[in-house]
Amino acid sequence: MKVLLDENITRKSVSVLEKYGHDVIHVLDRFDPGKKDEDVFQLALREQRALITLNGKDFIVFIPPRSSLTLHYGLIWLRGFQVTNKSYEYVMDAIGRFLKNKGDFIKNTYYVVKRDKDTYKIIQRFPKIINNSGGK
Structure with a gap:
């Protein structure tokens, strides 16, 4: 999977994601x-890359349902926690495994990553997943 890391994600994350076979670049590889x-978002579109950022609120305005864009390559928003020098590898391992399993199915979706005790959960936010189990 092709991935673009936003400026607010440490460059050390590139090698963690690459070990899962992802083609990863950092925004600072292309821009000042x-x-x-x-x-940044246009770069992700041009190069067909999923975007990983801490500033998801700044990017969700470019994708559905807030825009009429018909194709993007996925957005992953690390929300509600900081990625530190101690935690970046663990967070990126979780994302690396997730992307490897999802492949192209991340197109036109956006996810949030939330810390849950000693782990990180990746939750699909758009499009909403409909629960057909009959429960509420």
Whole structure:
């Protein structure tokens, strides 16, 4: 899977994701620091890359349901916690495994990663998953 790491994700994450076979670049490989979010998102589109960021609120405005865009390559928002020098490898391992399993099925979706005690959960936010089990 092709992945773009936003500026707020440590560059050390590249090698962690690459060990799962992903083609990973960091925003700072292409742009100077402080590039506009729209330019970063356009890079992800142009290169057909899923985008991983801590600033998901700045990027969800570019994708459905908030826009009429018909194709994007996925957004993963690390939400509600900071990725530190101690935790980045564990977080990126979880994302690396997730992306390896999902493959192209991440297109046109967005996910949040949330910390849950000693683990990280990756939850699909759009499109919403409909529970057909009959429960509420």
